[in-house]
Amino acid sequence: MAALALGQLRRRPAAFAGPAAALFLAVATVTLFGSLLAAHLAAPASARGEADGPGLAVIAGAFGEIAVLTAFFVVVNALGSAVRRQHHELALLRTIAATPRQTRRLVRGQVVATTLLVAVPGWAAGVAAARRLLTELRRLGMAPPDVRVPVTPLPMLAALAAALAVGLAAAAVAARRISRVAPAAALTASTTEHARTGAPRLLAGLGVLAGGALLLRLAATRPEEQADKAGQAALLASLVLLAGVALVGPFAARLLAAALGAPLRALAPGAGWLADAHLRGYARRLSSAVVPVALLVGLSGTMLVMTRTAEHSASAAAAGAASATDVWLRQAELAMLACFAAVSTVNTLVAVTAERRRAFALLRLVGATRPQLMRMLAAEAAVTTAVGVLLGAAVAGAASSAFSASVTGSPVPSVPVAACAFTVAGAALLTVPAILLTGLRAIRGPAAELVGGGRD
Known part of the structure; x- marks a missing residue:
């Protein structure tokens, strides 16, 4: 071996x-x-x-x-x-x-x-x-x-x-x-793939989500002078919540895909219907693609909002110089975490799309053309991005709200709208090209040979 x-x-x-x-x-x-x-x-x-x-x-x-x-x-x-x-x-x-x-x-x-x-x-x-x-x-x-x-x-x-x-x-x-x-x-x-998420996995996911909620409470109840500890607890909570999302991912992805399926079919009747059918039928695969996008948006969004909230809190307390090192450290950590999440996003999307080579070949054998398959993949990429952004934004919102409650006394944080929009755009620029370019490569070659496993 x-x-x-x-x-x-x-x-x-x-x-x-x-x-x-x-x-x-x-x-x-x-x-x-x-x-x-x-x-x-x-x-x-x-x-x-x-x-x-x-x-x-x-x-x-x-x-x-x-x-x-x-x-x-x-x-x-x-x-x-x-x-x-x-x-x-x-x-x-x-x-x-x-x-x-x-x-x-x-x-x-x-x-x-x-x-x-x-x-x-x-x-x-x-x-x-x-x-x-x-x-x-x-x-x-x-x-x-x-x-x-x-x-x-x-x-x-x-x-x-x-x-x-x-x-x-x-x-x-x-x-x-x-x-x-x-x-x-x-x-x-x-x-x-299995049609349903297994009960042990679902229970484990709910347990992890509960642990994330406890960390959020810990972050929110830290006194104002312990802002660093509140920030670390909130950031750890976001990572734990994302792990919980990964465990309950197929269930959550199926629900969100069903909600987005109707407008998708209305906007693109042919490719949208096929993409919706694939996303619903392969929720586990959709979850694998969504989780790294949620990781990128969730961690980056949490760091961006926490940093802006800490800056505003320090300015209000006339302690801007004291918070300068904290801001620098958070920016360095943000760059590192964004790099990790970007690598995870590209790795997973390429792997998940490439493993569908035989499925694409079967569709071609029953009459689907390459342009139709690419339109289907474009629709799937849009839904994958939307679901990942929604899940990541939910995690980032919960974590940053807990941090804001600790350092400002209000659960409403200061949101850098431009930076968060840039994060969402970056997630889309990673997701859509990764899926389309891998799909373009996967549909090359004779369909009959690919179905038979002659190429990989």
Whole structure:
């Protein structure tokens, strides 16, 4: 199975580009904040009090916590999409006597090989980013002038161990479905999906959403002088709520797709009807496409609104200089989180659209033309963007409202309309071209050959 896993990586490197990018970001992120924490621990005790602001330990811990959790969220999403994309091939292996254990070993081998391939570049990027960030922190007075990133392998080893642990866990969950069913049923399962969201998944999602609500309450009840803690609680709540959205995603996506289906069919009777039928029939696939868009909009929107609210609160209290470092840190964190979410969006949308190659070929065999398929994909891209933006905006609104209640006493935050509009436009510019360009590539070639699995 190890040789087969490596053969898959060599034969189809593009199929593993998404998981590789996600694992690279995870390794680099853990290395970055682990190196900052190591720099804090290596600094003399007398020098740790020479800096203004929260300090290296708080930056590495509180800010790094959100970034690392987001990176691992991206890893889980990317690996889940990659394994689902291989369902047909894994099902074929099951039909020629591969056991469930061998199937799971194959997926684990792919994860381990991909992680090891990106480990060294991830380490290098993380250390370089830590040194660059530390330079900026020293320039702003938020780090002691003599502190340096120490030469130690511990952050790198921790990053590799964490990426492997999360990657293997995500792959095990994703491979569970294909490895537990009978060989003949596995081949059918690779082209269909369950009509309903399972009760355990729905209950788990509701539990996670309840946990997010508790974090929102914690953020909203923090006193005004603990604005930093309120902000971290609100941002963590937004990430937890997005995880809950991912779990209940098929159910929520089906409801929103049904609500948007009628205007879609009215605006585009042919392509809109076909797109609506596909979105309703494959709610799990729609959920996979929607979640990264919601992640991008939710995290970016939360950071933008919280930053504007904090600025207005500081101005009203005549403490603008005191909040300057907080604003800079939030802007840096926003850039990092937006990068992670953008990678997740592109990875997932490309994977979800590419795995429909055979479905597109079947439509062509029954008379659909390439322009008709592209119009159908354009309609689906519009709905995917709309659903993702709505879910992300709901999460951002709840998180920023809780933060505003803490720092201003009012649940109505200050909203930077232009910046939020730019975020929505950015989500659309990532979503629509990713779906259309991947779809354009997926419908190339002879339809009969694609249906037979001759090309992938």
